[in-house]
Amino acid sequence: MQWLLNPAVLCPLLWAVIIAGANLSNLDFYPLSGRFYAYIVTVVAAFSLAAVAGQQTGQRFTLASNVFRRIAQLDLRLSPNGLANLYIAVMAFSLFFQTLDHMILSGSQWFLPAGLILYRVSISDLGLTANYGFTSLLNYFFFSAGPLLWLFGGSIPRAKKIAIVAMLAYFIYLSTARASFFTVALIAGYFVLQYRPRITLVAGAALVIFFAFELIGSLVGKAGFDAFWIYLYAPMYALDQIL
Numbered sequence: 001m002q003w004l005l006n007p008a009v010l011c012p013l014l015w016a017v018i019i020a021g022a023n024l025s026n027l028d029f030y031p032l033s034g035r036f037y038a039y040i041v042t043v044v045a046a047f048s049l050a051a052v053a054g055q056q057t058g059q060r061f062t063l064a065s066n067v068f069r070r071i072a073q074l075d076l077r078l079s080p081n082g083l084a085n086l087y088i089a090v091m092a093f094s095l096f097f098q099t100l101d102h103m104i105l106s107g108s109q110w111f112l113p114a115g116l117i118l119y120r121v122s123i124s125d126l127g128l129t130a131n132y133g134f135t136s137l138l139n140y141f142f143f144s145a146g147p148l149l150w151l152f153g154g155s156i157p158r159a160k161k162i163a164i165v166a167m168l169a170y171f172i173y174l175s176t177a178r179a180s181f182f183t184v185a186l187i188a189g190y191f192v193l194q195y196r197p198r199i200t201l202v203a204g205a206a207l208v209i210f211f212a213f214e215l216i217g218s219l220v221g222k223a224g225f226d227a228f229w230i231y232l233y234a235p236m237y238a239l240d241q242i243l
Contacts, residue, residue, distance in 0.1 A: 005193050008051040012044045022233040029237055036240040080152035084160040087148060090141045091167045097132040098174050104131055116176045142171045142180075146188025150195075185209050 003009060019040070022029060078086065099110075105122050106115040122128045145168050153161060172181045189205065 005199060006051075007190055007193055008048040008055075010193065011047055011051075015040060015044055018232065019236065021229075022236060025229060025233070027229060027233065029233065032236065032240050033243070035243045036236070039239075039243055080155035081157070081160075083148060083152060084156045084164065087141050087145060088160060088163055088167070090138055091145075091164070091171070094135045094138040094141070095167055095170060095174070097135050098171075101131045101135075102174060113176075116174070120176060139180075142168055143183055143187050146184060147191040150188070150192055182209075 004013070019032070022032075102110040102115065102119050105128060106118045109115040110119065123130060145164055149156070149161060149164065168184065172184070175181075185205075
């Protein structure tokens with residue numbers, strides 16, 4: 001079963017399961033177009049072929065080896081503890097201004113679900129502009145926190161690991177967006193898959209993602225089993241309309 005965890009196999013399999021689930025559901029979706037299916041087959045096939053080709057040839061590619069060797073010679077690396085300090089400092093800096101922005105736009109109830117909804121509505125529907133838009137440039141540190149902890153977790157003090165996880169959870173809570181959570185989870189997931197983890201670990205992580213997806217929806221008043229499936233399938237139909 002370990003072969004299922006190969007990204008070249010897992011990506012097409014996930015798309016097949018989701019598309020089949022959407023077609024078999026009793027939700028009020030219209031049929032997907034032939035153009036959508038042609039696009040998905042082309043993109044997924046390109047991804048899988050690139051994954052296989054990269055896996056087979058990446059380490060043998062002379063240019064890549066020379067580039068990596070040159071970078072290593074620069075000796076500008078940080079220790080795992082130094083990396084953790086950098087992540088904590090940047091994440092805390094970003095969250096400070098994100099929190100301040102929520103307080104400005106949502107008032108004293110900014111930290112409650114109602115305040116989070118008010119912030120989302122103000123930005124997305126009322127056309128207000130975030131006061132500290134530069135914080136989006138720092139999202140890299142949140143999105144790459146999973147790989148950091150996977151690679152160096154054993155060398156980072158426990159208190160700092162807890163701080164990184166807590167700030168990551170706070171970042172997702174403030175955004176109240178399932179997209180931000182899925183970005184963090186998918187980047188971490190595809191990174192960890194390169195290390196061929198146990199399939200039980202992957203299944204457990206998938207369950208955590210499943211229930212977290214529902215939890216985030218409940219914060220913004222979009223809870224319920226139907227809402228979960230609608231949010232899962234809807235991006236496909238949006239892509240179909242774009243195509």
